[in-house]
Amino acid sequence: MEIANIVDKCPGTVKEVIIGATKDEGGTRGKSITVGGSNCIPFMDFDGSPGHKPAIAMDVYDIPPEEWPEPLMKHYADVVDNPANWAKKCVEFGADLICLKLDGIHPDKKNISASETVSTVKSILEAVDIPLIIWGCENDERDNEILPKVSEATKGERCLIGSVTQDNYKTITAVCLADGHNLITQAPVDINIGKQINILVADLGFPTDRIVMFQTTGALGYGIEYCYSIHERARIAALSGDRQMSFPIICDVGHEAWRSKESKARDDEVPQWGSFADRGKMWEAITATTLMQSGVDIIRMNHPEAVSIVKKHIENLT
């Protein structure tokens, strides 16, 4: 029996964003990564082009993480105080991108200086040749002080830098524009604010093929359904031709999944939850694979085995 025709051709396409620049392109990366480009519901390639595969960015912090549970920490114990070596390890684990998270510049943490941060960034660029995401500490003052220095020092590398919000975007947008970087626009699980910040940075003359959206992330069991639906709505809007939503989406899975109780509680605390060693990585992997169904293009992750599971899953779907 012939089946009713259910192909859903979409008028809109998510923009392609290229992260990282090779020597020929004025940078030092071994290769660049392109994300976005989809013009169908995720993985429905009978409708249209699914675009580029979701890319996995593995986190490197500028200070050792304080609250990582042992099943995660054991993979990084020897490198957490050396971001360059940490980044090398991520490459071994299969990272497509490195996401350097600058928690240490926060005044409540280590208040690390701009010059020290710049040398950390440079050490990572020397240690690995995959493209770099550089993410501030969500303290506007410190981000506005440090990120411009980092942007300048990495000029030409076509990094992805963020994040900017509707309350704090001018300084960082301007330097990313000048230095040729891509930009992360952030909104708090809100389509309208998401559009607003995209319009604001575009009004400053920022090219729309260099924007990646971040709607904040909730882990499995911790509000994932809110981001799932926001991503889904943003993606459907993009596919329907809404230009303010037609950007690739990044999500922060690793950090959120590993601060859940399910990833942190030891065997003696919750024997009925099963193996502590396996629980967290599964929590992280499922958070990632579920969000992929809502339409995400870059996934920040931590656990090497969770990364392998997700990468294999991506292969199975493409």
Next chain:
Amino acid sequence: MALTGLEIFKLLPKTNCKKCGRATCLAFAMQLAQKKAELKDCPDVSDEAKSILGEASAPPIKLVSVGVGDKQVKIGEENVLFRHDEKFYNPTGVAITLSDDLDDDAFNERLNKINNLKFTRVGTEIEVDLIALLNKSGDASKFADRAKQVSENTHLSLILESKSADNMKAAVEICSDKRPLIYGANTENWEAMASIAKDKSCPMTISASTLEELADLSEKVKGVGVADIVLNLVSESTKEILQGLTKIRRAALKKAFRQLGYPALTYMPDCEPAQEVVSAGIFIAKYAGIVVVNACEPWQIMPLLTIRQNIFTDPQKPVQVEPKLYEVGQVNENSPVLFTTNFSLTYYTVEGEVEASRVPAYILAVGTDGTSVLTAYSGDKLNEDVIAKAMADTKIEEKVKHRKIIIPGLVAILSAKIQEKTKWETLVGPKEASGLPTFLKNTWN
């Protein structure tokens, strides 16, 4: 597909007799279209109109139930492709396999393990729904014995899997009162399987490797009088199954394609464990009625049950806890007092951390219509007046001797105002609930 009022009008007697209680046949037709009237109100309607309208008014995806009683699993009858358009109604049933060829000890151990796959999340117990008994032995009496054993030793609903109609018959005989799902009909054996399903009034699956074959089969099976059908697209490819589930859902909802208007069951028997679990997770998000998995470790199943709970919540309605004073642990007059909002995700995150700190404490869930701390604050649902009133209503001053209240770090800005309004000393807690154990252990004392 739903008919319009005018299309329905053409099928009515057009006598304007008012026996239905409406002024005209057209008015009645309009109400029928909006599902505000029932066809039986018209005494003169023709049989032809009845059959057309009856068919058209059926939901686009049939509701199928498996099992009986409290743990009956209801699947299907979904209206949308995306949860934000309305909501997903009937949560995917999670089924764990159990082979009839395991030796007695292993069989009992696994059965017991499956029975205990339950967890508490945000105040709700979540657990698996079904046991899928597989006829790996190929033996009829073994299958029937195991079916008996399972049905007598579980509160869960049952799926019986066998490609042999004879074996299926033997097992269904034993436990037909439990209304098991008959799983094994395909293009070859469907007639014999359908006859068992019909005799015993049990739901059945049909399995095929293409949607075209599935549509053919569903028509045939329906033709012999089985109404409760579950579709099973057979594939070892996650992508093929995901796309198949999407095509089935779209065909049913957007094209009213009746032959695929049934819930679907997924099973990837030979998938490696981690991929099986993540695949089952996306099938829950995208349109499976039942997912069958071999995985049975708590750390594999808990995330699946959690994703189901998350995806099937109503996106229009924040889940709330009752706004009141909660006691965690053995509290006394010296125990700390914290407040948060009555958004259940917020409240249970705080409660979980307070529990983990092992410091007995009072948590005041302030009524904010189920919004989170920041959302409530920016919507002026969480301010010093609301907090003072909640403290007075719950008579917190009679419960503790001290006059100190811990406020969420995200609303540190309210600190002075609360202090002024309530005359209680405010302590600014962490911004994230995860900081509470350290905070309670260090700062409180």
